[in-house]
Amino acid sequence: MFALDDSFARELVGLHQPWRAEPVADPSLVILNEELASELGLDVEGLRSPAGDSILAGNDAPAGVTTVAQAYSGQLFGGYSPRLGDGRALLLGEIVDDEGSRLDLHLKGSGRTPFARGGDGRAALGPMLREYVIGEAMHALGIRTTRALAVAATGETILREVDGRVTDVPGAVLARVASSHLRVGTFQFASATGDRELHGRLTGYAIARHTPDAAGADNPALALFDHVVDVQASLVARWMAVGFIHGVMNTDNTTISGETIDYGPCAFMDAYDPTTVFSSIDHGGRYAYGNQPAIITWNLARLAEAMLPLFDDDTDAAVESASGVLQTFPERFQSAWSAAMRAKLGLDAGVAGGDPSSSDPSNGDDVIGDLLALMGEQRVDYTMCLRALSSVVRGDAEPARSLFTEPEAFDAWAARWLALVGEDRSAIADRMDRVNPIYIPRNHIVEEVLTAASWGDHDALDDFLDAVTHPFEQRPGRERYAQPAPDAVDYRTFCGT
Numbered sequence: 001m002f003a004l005d006d007s008f009a010r011e012l013v014g015l016h017q018p019w020r021a022e023p024v025a026d027p028s029l030v031i032l033n034e035e036l037a038s039e040l041g042l043d044v045e046g047l048r049s050p051a052g053d054s055i056l057a058g059n060d061a062p063a064g065v066t067t068v069a070q071a072y073s074g075q076l077f078g079g080y081s082p083r084l085g086d087g088r089a090l091l092l093g094e095i096v097d098d099e100g101s102r103l104d105l106h107l108k109g110s111g112r113t114p115f116a117r118g119g120d121g122r123a124a125l126g127p128m129l130r131e132y133v134i135g136e137a138m139h140a141l142g143i144r145t146t147r148a149l150a151v152a153a154t155g156e157t158i159l160r161e162v163d164g165r166v167t168d169v170p171g172a173v174l175a176r177v178a179s180s181h182l183r184v185g186t187f188q189f190a191s192a193t194g195d196r197e198l199h200g201r202l203t204g205y206a207i208a209r210h211t212p213d214a215a216g217a218d219n220p221a222l223a224l225f226d227h228v229v230d231v232q233a234s235l236v237a238r239w240m241a242v243g244f245i246h247g248v249m250n251t252d253n254t255t256i257s258g259e260t261i262d263y264g265p266c267a268f269m270d271a272y273d274p275t276t277v278f279s280s281i282d283h284g285g286r287y288a289y290g291n292q293p294a295i296i297t298w299n300l301a302r303l304a305e306a307m308l309p310l311f312d313d314d315t316d317a318a319v320e321s322a323s324g325v326l327q328t329f330p331e332r333f334q335s336a337w338s339a340a341m342r343a344k345l346g347l348d349a350g351v352a353g354g355d356p357s358s359s360d361p362s363n364g365d366d367v368i369g370d371l372l373a374l375m376g377e378q379r380v381d382y383t384m385c386l387r388a389l390s391s392v393v394r395g396d397a398e399p400a401r402s403l404f405t406e407p408e409a410f411d412a413w414a415a416r417w418l419a420l421v422g423e424d425r426s427a428i429a430d431r432m433d434r435v436n437p438i439y440i441p442r443n444h445i446v447e448e449v450l451t452a453a454s455w456g457d458h459d460a461l462d463d464f465l466d467a468v469t470h471p472f473e474q475r476p477g478r479e480r481y482a483q484p485a486p487d488a489v490d491y492r493t494f495c496g497t
């Protein structure tokens, strides 16, 4: 059913523990991502059979591969943890396509491993379905992400704190697909072993999987670092453009691939506010929406530190090379962010009235900044406002201006903005509708459909999933999904569940 390879297990001994999943009482599929399964060339019928359930829940090991718990370190809220690793997860192996590119198939909630510390090694159904929903929504928004292949219920309950009380909740195993599970923390772990040969092997492995051209560079390790800086700059720029807050941007949750990973306490912002924090454990607001570009820079600096001896034997020269690359982050981030925002505002085909020969990528950036400031002052819903702008371009300002408590300020801004929007208004408005979502996974709805699903009612989840995986297509009957949470409710998200 699965033809898996195990290159990570074979080539990176020293960065994992061979391990098996701990069988569960009564595995049954709760949800299968048929679209992803077909894309991967997997046998959908087989996955839906009891034999498929057994593999996806960890009761049967796939044939011919060594399954492993991966070792990694991590900076958790800034504090260094040298030995983190997969405490409740398992790398089953890699799905290799015809062109030879490989994707990890990984289980989360598959039982305690030698890295488990105090945890029970398990995962709860609600949070695993949450990872499924939000990951698929991100994918549909065109944002690079790990993806859920399936969630299987275990037929067992586990103890979790719910509303301040420890209670029994249904257990589940998530099957996740990723370009790889290499993280900044993987390099930190390799660096801490002091084993230069292992460290070099990891670098070669990462290059082969994520940026094969770097192998031919003058300094392959530095070229890999440059690649990670680039993909993370564009990833976080895309998060910012859709109002996504990751919530736990620890170095173990920062991938080498540039994919979003670990949908724990993440959420989408409603009213525009750079200080927005959802995570119940983020007391200092370290991972607030507006801090994300600074935090990813900090995490990339930790990667540079972990890779220094690979850049150059001479430490000063290595530091200089690493700094040179890291210094390119602000410009790369700004250019990716600005491109995404200009598309949202219909300014991507150049700015009307501007000098057509000018390729200044910041054309229109002050207009973008002023809109954000206005949204912030008047606490306007970020997603609704951006979506409503296409109506303004079509000649109807009302849907946008009615979101503002002082619409005159919006009118003044809109006049300046419209002067920059090109002539072909109807085509521009249509293009804007393809980059400004109507349906994002708003927390209050996510919680509602997951609660229903935990009680066995899947209709609401199915309907909501259909909406967020077609985020740009307006559909009657789904108005509620497009609305922000009622004012009185202060949502908090929880992780480690």
Ligand code: AMP
Pocket (backbone or CB within 6 Å): 084, 085, 086, 087, 088, 089, 112, 115, 116, 117, 118, 119, 120, 121, 122, 123, 253, 262, 264, 495, 496, 497
């Ligand atoms: P995460 O919040 O999923 O990124 O996990 C951070 C670290 O805690 C990783 O090393 C996990 O493997 C570990 N961890 C989280 N929950 C559990 C659990 N229930 N049992 C064992 N380890 C866990």
Ligand code: MG
Pocket (backbone or CB within 6 Å): 252, 253, 262
């Ligand atoms: Mg993690």
